[in-house]
Amino acid sequence: MNEKDVKPATIAAQALGWIDGETRGIVAPIHTSTTYIRDPDNQYRSGRVYARDHNPTFDQAEAVLTALEGGQRSLLFASGMAAATAVFQALAPGDHVLAPQVMYWSLRNWLMNFATHWGLRVEFIDMADPAEVRRALQPGRTKLVWIETPANPLWTITDIEVTCGIVHAAGAAAVVDSTVATPVLSRPLALGADIVMHAATKYLNGHSDVIAGTLTTRKESALWLRIKSIRAQIGGILGPFEAWLLTRGMRTLFPRVRASCASAQAIAEHFAQHPLVEEVLYPGLPAFPGHAIACKQMTGGFGGMLSIRVRGHGNNADDGERAAIATAAGVAVWKRATSLGGVESLIEHRASVEGLGTPVPSDLLRLSVGIEDTGDLIADLEQALSNAQA
Numbered sequence: 001m002n003e004k005d006v007k008p009a010t011i012a013a014q015a016l017g018w019i020d021g022e023t024r025g026i027v028a029p030i031h032t033s034t035t036y037i038r039d040p041d042n043q044y045r046s047g048r049v050y051a052r053d054h055n056p057t058f059d060q061a062e063a064v065l066t067a068l069e070g071g072q073r074s075l076l077f078a079s080g081m082a083a084a085t086a087v088f089q090a091l092a093p094g095d096h097v098l099a100p101q102v103m104y105w106s107l108r109n110w111l112m113n114f115a116t117h118w119g120l121r122v123e124f125i126d127m128a129d130p131a132e133v134r135r136a137l138q139p140g141r142t143k144l145v146w147i148e149t150p151a152n153p154l155w156t157i158t159d160i161e162v163t164c165g166i167v168h169a170a171g172a173a174a175v176v177d178s179t180v181a182t183p184v185l186s187r188p189l190a191l192g193a194d195i196v197m198h199a200a201t202k203y204l205n206g207h208s209d210v211i212a213g214t215l216t217t218r219k220e221s222a223l224w225l226r227i228k229s230i231r232a233q234i235g236g237i238l239g240p241f242e243a244w245l246l247t248r249g250m251r252t253l254f255p256r257v258r259a260s261c262a263s264a265q266a267i268a269e270h271f272a273q274h275p276l277v278e279e280v281l282y283p284g285l286p287a288f289p290g291h292a293i294a295c296k297q298m299t300g301g302f303g304g305m306l307s308i309r310v311r312g313h314g315n316n317a318d319d320g321e322r323a324a325i326a327t328a329a330g331v332a333v334w335k336r337a338t339s340l341g342g343v344e345s346l347i348e349h350r351a352s353v354e355g356l357g358t359p360v361p362s363d364l365l366r367l368s369v370g371i372e373d374t375g376d377l378i379a380d381l382e383q384a385l386s387n388a389q390a
């Protein structure tokens, strides 16, 4: 069998099968050098000058991701936020951009509070509605449309293919935050996206011990070259140890994501008709509004993220919120923490984090399903829900 014909799961497990040229090791070394020797005739034949532009430890992680996403190039960044903001920094003052009303909260805050100060015209719309996207696009002025699917923390699904078609017809670029879907479940570049972004802090690394971000492009466009130069000049790069850990984390991406998806699906189905639960938000449930689109653009599962709205048992408006906070307080197996995509399951009362102006209902708990025993996770949540009503 030709090594090039292998499936993505094989690419990930073997990290492309790279062998270290120096030692023949099957695991690459960590390069800590910040600078490279100049040849006596003043050339840099190694192609490397200084490690703010690039570090050889990035190469394998970037190549693995490029292969998994089916792109042309990838870049590692110091965080998901560093990756996402580099995209917007590559635009010019006066440029109009569209972003979803439901999206990762810190990026939404940055767009509202910083990007606008630089002269970007940011408009938040219902990105799941193609008619809204068509209405909001201003051909010639709109340069970029930011899509997140499934989107935090309501798991709103946007049709990538349909939306990218509309965006391109207006001459703008489409970027997809695919952190929650991962390359295991969704390949946005094949559906028309120009660039795909990941908070690699989450599933790609998978062990809650590295902060990192990535961008992968379908082709080396002018936008991409500006982003690349922004990373080199501003220096939002990943450290070599973290880049190495990220490569190691991606080797187990497929089994981790598959286990999380199977467990999340079982948990969503278990609590969907539960008397103490108002609503379960999960793209894998047939009743979920974006389910049909999710079936079309996600393969192998619907992700490891879901949210539950806890039912209040009194007549006060905040009963649901109090029951949700009490439920989060009562878990033992689930860990009460922010973030997602690690091997351990996390639970979080999102409205407390997002504060005023959040689209998130106050009775909502966000669940990041890890790879523990599914029965343990269900039993723990069951007892926390019933104790919260006591």
Ligand SMILES: *Cc1c(COP(=O)(O)O)cnc(C)c1O
Residues within 6 Å of the ligand: 079, 080, 081, 082, 084, 104, 107, 148, 152, 177, 179, 180, 199, 200, 201, 202, 211, 212, 213, 340
């Ligand atoms: C965490 C996250 C980010 C930001 O990533 P950081 O590494 O924390 O900066 C962006 N988008 C989504 C969907 C995320 O979950």
